[in-house]
Amino acid sequence: MSSIRTMTLSGLLALVAATAAPAQQRPPIGPYGSPPDAMIFYVAHGPAGACGLGCSDWIAAEGTVQWDSYKRLIAILDRQAGHKLPLVIHSWGGSNLNVAVSMGRILRDHGLDATAGATEVEACAGKSETECFALKRPGGPLDAKVSMPDPACDLACVLMLAGGVHRSLPDGAKVVLTGRSIRNRRAPNVAPEQRESLTVIFGEQYRKYLLEMGVEPALVDIVDGIGEGGRPMVMAPADLARLHIVTSP
Template identity: 90%
Template structure:
């Protein structure tokens, strides 16, 4: 069991959200071995109210939450010299839920707000994905606007969003919860008994985290009821408020 716990701490074994992949993958953000579509972060600037009432500057978070995504979040926050810009989340792919929790805790520790949305950079218009990625990678600031997230806000998105001091979702947004599964980035298979044990352990960790963030742990029950490979559940806006996924205006 100590070996399993060590692997959990190191992020080798993780629960992964099952969700639709982005149609076009970006180049890897890192060097050899870096996964494609890993989440990147950059500062964006738009018109007044672009990211909410009184908000024109934000940090865009887009891509798949990978094992090292929290390091990039810390790096861009450290570069803001105390400016508390809200995080606009656009996640997709099989995200690492444990790391999503870590990033939510970072947001709460820094006292930041969070919402979901797709950041559309003006300079990317008409450019291929690789060229747009090259514009974003240095970290901005870039002129942009926020549109509805596509794919929808998934469980990884919700876990990150939960860390926001103030949490919001734009009108017309969709929250879709799907099943979760155990993945090991260093080996192709996880034994069934280990998978069952870790799923339960991680589930309790997520319940504790959501409770601490002021979100109803019932979210994890919904995920568990779906099961791996089950039909995704679309959450109505009435549940966003009931479960405190969003905070009062």
């Protein structure tokens, strides 16, 4: 299946991972009907080492991965005029995992590095979420720093992270995996038989993707073991290295 067709289908039927969302939701990114907390992207700048060794400029990705998030990622990469800034991922909420995979492939196609973290914009200090969002929405650059991701790096974060040529996590950062469920944004219910079949199909696609990215596909087995609605699992640091979710320095 072509990547474009995969992105199109991801807008309708997709595997979704639910995680905790911040107490205060951001304004919608688009007009009426736009999903809340949709992922946005903007360029940030900080002191030397702010986003890793020798790194002071990065692209912040924050919010919930929605059906059209890949379009905004492509748009900001197109504006970078060949500069390969790393992506700092901060995802939350019921993210579309198929689109997370598509964005991981986009990162790899562009030869970009990736990490997880929360981008704290200096100009947002003392401002409301709405005011802060208005500052970020044009795409930056904005003076900022990177802090520990909260919520932790979730399954959507891991799938995006996998696309990075070099993958890292801040010291002390956690990866929390949850189960998956099938959602159709145009219809509230999906038949049990279709749900089971699609879960298997998407799972095989994720295994292939992870293998291509250099990540152990056994990650999918761990997620399957959690099951829909199962108790979230905090991954041990040793497992992050064993499964190659992070790469060697």
